[in-house]
Amino acid sequence: MLQALRPAQWTKNLFVFAGIVFSLKLFVPALLFKVVLAFVLFCVLSGAVYLINDVRDIESDKKHPVKKLRPIASGKLSIFQALIIAVILALFSLLAAFHLDPSFALVALTYFLLMILYNYFLREMVILDVFSIAAGFVLRAVAGVVVIGVELSPWLIICTILLSLFIALGKRRHELITLAGTAVEHRRILDEYNPQLLDQMISAVAGSTVMAYALYTLWPETIAKFKTHNLVYSVPFVLYGIFRYLYLIYQKEQGGKPEEILLTDIPLMIDLAFWVVSLMVIIYLK
Secondary structure (H helix, E strand, O other): OOHHHOHHHHHHHHHHHHHHHHOOOOOOHHHHHHHHHHHHHHHHHHHHHHHHHHHHOHHHHHOOOOHHHOHHHHOOOOHHHHHHHHHHHHHHHHHHHHHHOHHHHHHHHHHHHHHHHHHHOHHHOOOHHHHHHHHHHHHHHHHHHHOOOOOOOHHHHHHHHHHHHHHHHHHHHHHHHHHHHHHHHHOHHHHHOOHHHHHHHHHHHHHHHHHHHHHHHHOHHHHHHHOOOHHHHHHHHHHHHHHHHHHHHHOOOOOOOHHHHHHHOHHHHHHHHHHHHHHHHHHHOO
């Protein structure tokens, strides 16, 4: 059951912490505790989504060289068991979210409904499929903001959309290349893409992600908020992270499992750590 909840993919829910970091509230214990709870509830809710997704994809997963080993596709967890667990986890997380904060619960419910729509409809619509994935990341970031009651920055939305599109398009490209002739059997929407189209999209959002973050660091309101011009010095870490991910996509033919890359690629992990440390020093220890 735990394997079916895909705990390795819970790293995506770290976007919940973006709001508290950039709102200068990271070291306010009460607010940090609320964000931690929000992170846990999103992990539970996303686990329910993964169960529903695996039930929906059971036939195509059986044809996939790796996904056929998943608990539901392999028969280790029955469809009935998976759906019962999914309903229990979804109800628990949404009720707990409402108890934590009604606004946060509304965002969590929106995320859950969006993922259901994605699993059954939106993922079969070209371009809208990757935008749906990006919207899931945006809702995670928004959830982290509303749960502590701070102002939602448009820069947070822009940067999150671009970064998540970059990751989603990289995943689509990996699926298309590695599955080759059987790609459509696994995911029908892949028939609407080709490597050249995805390469152009990836290039567009990769450059836009770096540019958006750089503009954010130089924006007068950002400088006034943090009372420093030095946030721009964190840009090289973002730039390296984008370049490293592109290297993994094109040279190492990775990108199919972004959550595993984040936990296994040492240079990327070091770069992420340096970026976080630079933020802490520039924003909090200036």
